[in-house]
Amino acid sequence: MIPAAFDYVAPSSVDEVVRELAAAGDEAKVIAGGQSLLPVLRMRLAAPAKLVDLGRIPELRGVRDDGDAIVIGAMTTHYEVQRDPLVREHASLIALATDTVADPQVRHRGTFGGSLAHADPAGDLLAPALALDAELVLSGVDGRRTVPAGEFFTDIFTTSMRQDEILCEVRVPKRTGWNAHYEKFNRVAQAWSIVAVAAAVRTEDGTIAEARVGLTNMAATPLRATAVEQALVGQPATTEAITAAAQHAAEGTSPSVDGNADLEFRQHLARVLTSRAVSAAVGA
Template identity: 70%
Template sequence: MIPAPFEYVAPSSVDEAVQALAAAGEDAKVLAGGQSLLPVLRMRLAAPTTLVDLRKVAEMRGVREDGGDLVIGAMTTHYDVQRDPLVAEHAALIKAATDTVADPQVRHRGTFGGAIAHADPAGDLAAPVLAMEASLVIAGPGGRRTVAAADFFQDFFTTALAPDELLVEVRLPKHTGWRAHYEKFTRVAQAWSMVAVAATVRTEGGVIEEAHVALTNMGSTPVRAVAVEQALVGASANADVIRAAAAHAADGTNPAADGNSDIEYRQHLARVLTGRALTAAVGA
């Protein structure tokens, strides 16, 4: 199908992009990598009056260190995130999750920030960002503001972004030396997750000092598995501890039933996949 007509704007800076959004009003759409937006436009499930293309905004690309944070520009492609040595060193969970995103073609075009701002509850990057307790930097007409990942995701495909705002970068506290794993279950290869688990763990002397676990597709937003984390911290990193902690993975979750599974099956998957993710992360 052919998209409905729209005005096209290709700014070269964040300020120009914000101005374009403000001028266009609430019917504008932002084009990052386009892997989610373009199919929607072609099916006319969205008909924006203006499309603001961010491909020329160089300041929104790249990975850098800033003190205790690793900063990933929103327009950095999945491919570049996968291969960046700083990500591998300081944010192993992000690399592990990005490795599972779709296929090589999508990873070459899709962007880190675009996937996060899309806020699909089955997407692969929201839960890792939540697990790492990231801060998201947003630019708008009033300047820049920072929102915690826990407050950024609000509902199905809904975030803290206003219509005239952009996600500029994601700031991740460095998890240098932490072990991490992203465990994903799909019905077919390269599909959206039925359930996935993002786990990042810091151990010392065989004891789990810190553990962050978040779940994909177990609610309308990514969910922290708080009961699992509490059961792990201070315990020995062994199979029995992991098994007991993983049994709490579905506590407090509210997954949707759909054509892929019912609620009980998704909760079962959450427990099984959490056990697998933690086992891989700590090497138990």
């Protein structure tokens, strides 16, 4: 299908974007890489009067070191995130999850910030951002504000971002020296996750000192498997200890039921994939 007619603007600064959004109100949509929005427009599931393109704003691209955190610009492509040395050194979980996103064509066009703002519960970058305590920096008519990932995702395809705001950058606390793994279950290559688990673990002398575990597609928003994290800390990095801790993975989850899996199967997958992800991270 052909999208409904719309006006198109491509501002050169964040301030211009905010002014455009404030003036257009609910009639405007922001386009980043377009990998999620364009299919929606073509199917006429959305018909905005104005499309505001972020592609010509240099300050929204790139990765930089900021002391105890790395900062990833919202318009940084998946391809750039995959290969950035700062991401691989200090937030390897994000790099590993990005490796599983769609296919090379999508990764060259899709953006890190666009995936987070889209807030698809099956998206592969939400759970890693949550597990790593990322903070999302938003700009709007009232200036900038920072929102923790745990408060940013509010429902399926819904965030705490206001209509006149855009996501500018994501601050990720450094987890230098941590081991990580992203375990994804899907029916065919390049498909959305039926369930996936993001695990980042720090060990000391063969004992798990800290653990962060995020769940993909186990609720309307990404979840932290806090019961698993608590069960892992202080335990030896062995298959037996990890398998026992992973039995808590489904606690507090409310996965959807669809043609791919029912609730019981998804909860079973959460436990199995958590065990695999943590085991792979620590080399057990």
